[in-house]
Amino acid sequence: MENPLTESISVAVVMVPFPAQGHLNQLLHFSRLISSRGIPVHFVTSATHNSQAQIRVQGWDPLIISNIHFHDLPLPPFPVPPPDPHAQNKFPAHLQPSFDAAVLHFRQPFAALLRSLCPTAHRIAIIHDDVMAFPAQESAAHPNAEAYAFHSSSAFSSFFVNMELLGRPTDEELKLPILPPFSLEGCFTDQFMDFISSQSEMLRDDAGDLYNTCRMVEGEFVDLLSKLPIPGKTKLRPWAVGPLNPIVIDGHGGSRGRHDCLEWLDKQPPRSVLYVSFGSNSSLTEEEIYELGMGLKQSEQRFIWVLREADRGDILREENNLKNYTLPDNFELGLKGVGMVVRDWAPQLEILAHQSTGGFLSHCGWNSCLESMSFGVPLATWPMHSDQPFNAMLMTEYLKMGVPVRDWARREKIVGSGDVEVGVRRLMENEEGKEMRRRAEELRGVIRDAWSKGGGSRKDLDSFIAHISR
The missing domain is CATH 3.40.50.2000 (Glycogen Phosphorylase B;)
Structure with a gap:
């Protein structure tokens, strides 16, 4: 069997998840779907988080899929404080050191991995969590690499959060639905909001957006997101490719x-x-x-x-x-x-x-x-x-x-x-x-229905695969 880093192929996918369970889980499920189309997938995070993702995945076994390749990026020791259930804000602030460490230490080894992969494929599609944004900048250094932002929240919540961050725009082009009162107060810590802001500045090089949702459920908000006037970002067609979790379970564990x-x-x-x-x-x-x-x-x-x-x-x-x-x-x-x-x-x-x-x-x-x-x-x-x-x-x-x-x-x-x-x-x-x-x-x-032949999620996944395989 050829080395996955040297085998010549038409397209390969590189997944870069955010180091938290809910994010790791979604992109690992997405890896399964893409690999089922015969496309090699490189899942890139620390050894700890690769193990965490594999240990906890449900509905299938990643170890039996030969074209999912796990890459362990080096991550120096970082503080691991316990959670504080008495904190007024319930956001898991105790995880912030792991978030900061990943952003600080992943970029250089990721860039080295990308340099080794780019000569092996006609195109490298990098799918990165939208709060793990440095891969978008690294992709710009390679003519055959392009990055796609993966949104691990609902389109509904992504829309509300972006509306708040943009100062609640009232552009008539948006044709907004009647919205209930909303606020980000209590949702995040100030430190994490600063983290998000620092990452969002690096998203301008993305080639598109992927959402873990179904158009029949959230299509209105997927479309609204593509119309939001986000500074410096080109309005591109979004793909709604979810739910990514298995929808049939064999029950055997x-x-x-x-x-x-x-x-x-x-x-x-x-x-x-x-x-x-x-x-x-x-x-x-x-x-x-x-x-x-x-x-x-x-x-x-x-x-x-x-x-x-x-x-x-x-x-x-x-x-x-x-x-x-x-x-x-x-x-x-x-x-x-x-x-x-x-x-x-x-x-x-x-x-x-x-x-x-x-x-x-x-x-x-x-x-x-x-x-x-x-x-x-x-x-x-x-x-x-x-x-x-x-x-x-x-x-x-x-x-x-x-x-x-x-x-x-x-x-x-x-x-x-x-x-x-x-x-x-x-x-x-x-x-x-x-x-x-x-x-x-x-x-x-x-x-x-969305995942049956001709269904919305299946069509969007087909469209995305065709796009990166062009």
């Missing part, structure tokens, strides 16, 4: 085997279980955990609750021992078969695809929202930071497949057990919840 929670789900009635998870970058205080636990108990609904501390900057370090949260006295002993607490990494795709799962209490990260839509599971929304408040708005107010539990306008208040109980009951047992489940099933069908 691959080489890791089947998780215990799936065995438990097998014994529950159809659509009877609420799945509770706040993703990899959100932390709750002990008081919030207590109120959530009591609310789940009071709701008298079956549930699987993933209760684990937020990721640190390096999940593989031996000293990175996650905090073991304490639940109310005898809480787990009193579940009596109607509930289960999972304290390790949970197989979310398989849980959402299971016939016993009927709802999802979620932080509304975009991966979680897409996966819920992919398997027809309605949401109870509990946004924490970043794009999540906008995603929650999309789910509840626009797509009508969710109920709010945490009111973003009252985010400084603890969500009490009574509010949890009411939100869970609304979703799981009321007529309102049944309507949302019906709507979620409709969206599941829309997504499957």
Whole structure:
């Protein structure tokens, strides 16, 4: 077999993800789709984050796909502080050192890798996270390289964030829909906003934009984004190529085997279980955990609750021992078969695809929202930071497949057990919840249509592949 760095080919793709779980996950899924077209893909990040992406991927095994090549960029040691669940702003500021280290140290070895790849292909297509923007500048040094910005947030949230950053333009050309009140207050730290601004200045060399979304779901906002007057950026045709996650799950767990929670789900009635998870970058205080636990108990609904501390900057370090949260006295002993607490990494795709799962209490990260839509599971929304408040708005107010539990306008208040109980009951047992489940099933069908022959996402992926293979 020829060395992937020397084999002569027509086109190769280089993926440069942002070093956080939700971003790594999306571009690794995208790598699978592109590699299935016979195009070699080079996945480029640190050894830690390459391992993190591979360990946690669900629905397929990246190790059995021979034309996905993982490149470990050197990354010197950086601070790995624990998350602070008591911080007023819930954004994972403890990850900022890993973000800064990647931007500071990746550029030079990335440039060297690009120099080694460019002589081997007619064209190199660099797909980089839109908050990991230095690859766009590096591509300009090579006549056969071109960069594409990958947007890992919903088009809806990307539109709102850009509107805010641009000072809410009122250009009649945009033909804006009626917009609810919105603000970035509380979504990010000032330090991360400065980080975003420094990266956005390097996006002028991009050749196009890719969105992990479906036109039948967010087409209006994909089109609006292409019209925004972003300084220095040419308006180019966007490609909506999502959802990138697998939409069919075999349920066998691959080489890791089947998780215990799936065995438990097998014994529950159809659509009877609420799945509770706040993703990899959100932390709750002990008081919030207590109120959530009591609310789940009071709701008298079956549930699987993933209760684990937020990721640190390096999940593989031996000293990175996650905090073991304490639940109310005898809480787990009193579940009596109607509930289960999972304290390790949970197989979310398989849980959402299971016939016993009927709802999802979620932080509304975009991966979680897409996966819920992919398997027809309605949401109870509990946004924490970043794009999540906008995603929650999309789910509840626009797509009508969710109920709010945490009111973003009252985010400084603890969500009490009574509010949890009411939100869970609304979703799981009321007529309102049944309507949302019906709507979620409709969206599941829309997504499957989008990936069927002639569907919007499949056509956009075909168009992108044809464009980079020209």
